[in-house]
Amino acid sequence: MNHNQPYKSGFVSIIGRPNVGKSTFINRVIGQKIAIMSDKPQTTRNKIQGVYTTNQSQTIFIDTPGIHKPKHKLGDFMMKVAQNTLKEVDLVLFMINAEEGYGRGDEFIIERLKQTNTPVFLIINKIDQIHPDELLPLIEQYKKLYPFKEIVPISALQGNNIDTLLQQIEDLLPEGPQYYPEDQVTDHPERFIITELIREKVLHLTREEIPHSIAVVMDTLERRENNAAIYVGATIIVERNSQKGIVIGKQGSMLKEVGKRARVDIEALLGSKVFLELWVKVQKDWRNKASQLRDYGFRE
Numbered sequence: 117m118n119h120n121q122p123y124k125s126g127f128v129s130i131i132g133r134p135n136v137g138k139s140t141f142i143n144r145v146i147g148q149k150i151a152i153m154s155d156k157p158q159t160t161r162n163k164i165q166g167v168y169t170t171n172q173s174q175t176i177f178i179d180t181p182g183i184h185k186p187k188h189k190l191g192d193f194m195m196k197v198a199q200n201t202l203k204e205v206d207l208v209l210f211m212i213n214a215e216e217g218y219g220r221g222d223e224f225i226i227e228r229l230k231q232t233n234t235p236v237f238l239i240i241n242k243i244d245q246i247h248p249d250e251l252l253p254l255i256e257q258y259k260k261l262y263p264f265k266e267i268v269p270i271s272a273l274q275g276n277n278i279d280t281l282l283q284q285i286e287d288l289l290p291e292g293p294q295y296y297p298e299d300q301v302t303d304h305p306e307r308f309i310i311t312e313l314i315r316e317k318v319l320h321l322t323r324e325e326i327p328h329s330i331a332v333v334m335d336t337l338e339r340r341e342n343n344a345a346i347y348v349g350a351t352i353i354v355e356r357n358s359q360k361g362i363v364i365g366k367q368g369s370m371l372k373e374v375g376k377r378a379r380v381d382i383e384a385l386l387g388s389k390v391f392l393e394l395w396v397k398v399q400k401d402w403r404n405k406a407s408q409l410r411d412y413g414f415r416e
């Protein structure tokens with residue numbers, strides 16, 4: 117503990133187009149699988165907090181839902197959550213993919229950034245994928261679009277420049293308390309992480325056939341007596357009968373594989389043997405039924 121300086125703490129929101137590496141970054145910093153990584157966009161729908169604690173500071177990271185043009189009610193809802201988050205935090209990390217460069221999605225996000233006074237760092241991720249000569253033009257291009265407080269090139273996957281970034285974040289944080297105990301890396305309910313793990317497995321295994329509109333709802337989470345295992349019961353909600361068929365698979369083979377893989381992760385998360393039971397239910401057009409959003413665990 118450095119006694120010459122007051123303790124610092126604050127909230128940092130990570131935004132950026134889908135797949136730029138937001139979850140990978142949080143996972144690297146926190147060193148544990150909290151945010152769910154996926155090759156498919158929009159895996160992360162709710163806010164997930166990762167807490168990074170040092171002797172001098174505590175940073176609470178918020179992995180926000182992707183800011184993008186809303187296409188339906190769920191999109192509106194996500195946008196509102198994300199926009200509010202931007203105003204409440206101490207710092208925004210706007211992450212881009214060095215490989216992709218500027219695109220329409222960024223234009224939309226920058227418009228949103230202009231509506232807040234929160235300081236913004238531009239994080240250029242995936243620098244392992246480009247030639248060093250390509251970096252400077254990219255920096256020059258983005259400098260013209262917004263007065264970023266810092267521009268930091270990193271590789272979330274390989275770990276390049278992460279320490280520098282963490283130091284720059286700490287420098288900017290205001291004086292504040294240590295909100296969470298040192299050993300706590302997330303305050304998100306385990307239930308949500310479990311349903312996201314299941315959702316992740318469905319999306320991975322079904323490839324493009326199943327859209328992101330699926331939801332997973334936890335029905336039961338309890339330790340059963342005279343049995344050392346934790347019982348987890350959850351329902352996968354799809355929009356069409358054809359999707360139900362795909363998720364269940366031939367003689368239940370797909371659902372079985374989803375369950376097998378999810379169980380491994382849930383056992384690691386809970387540190388216990390887990391008995392996992394999954395159901396699949398069709399609920400048409402659930403995305404547009406705003407009144408149901410709360411039932412599926414979305415929070416404002």
Ligand code: GDP
Pocket residue numbers: 132133134135136137138139140141152153154155157158159160241242243244245270271272273274
């Ligand atoms: P998110 O949608 O922004 O949360 O993106 P993810 O963290 O889920 O990452 C999307 C994909 O990009 C995954 O396949 C990651 O492994 C990959 N990825 C993330 N960071 C890097 C990086 O620094 N370099 C490379 N090459 N790939 C990365």
Ligand code: MG
Pocket residue numbers: 138139140151152153159160179
């Ligand atoms: Mg993510």
Ligand code: K
Pocket residue numbers: 134135153154155156157158159160
């Ligand atoms: K993703």
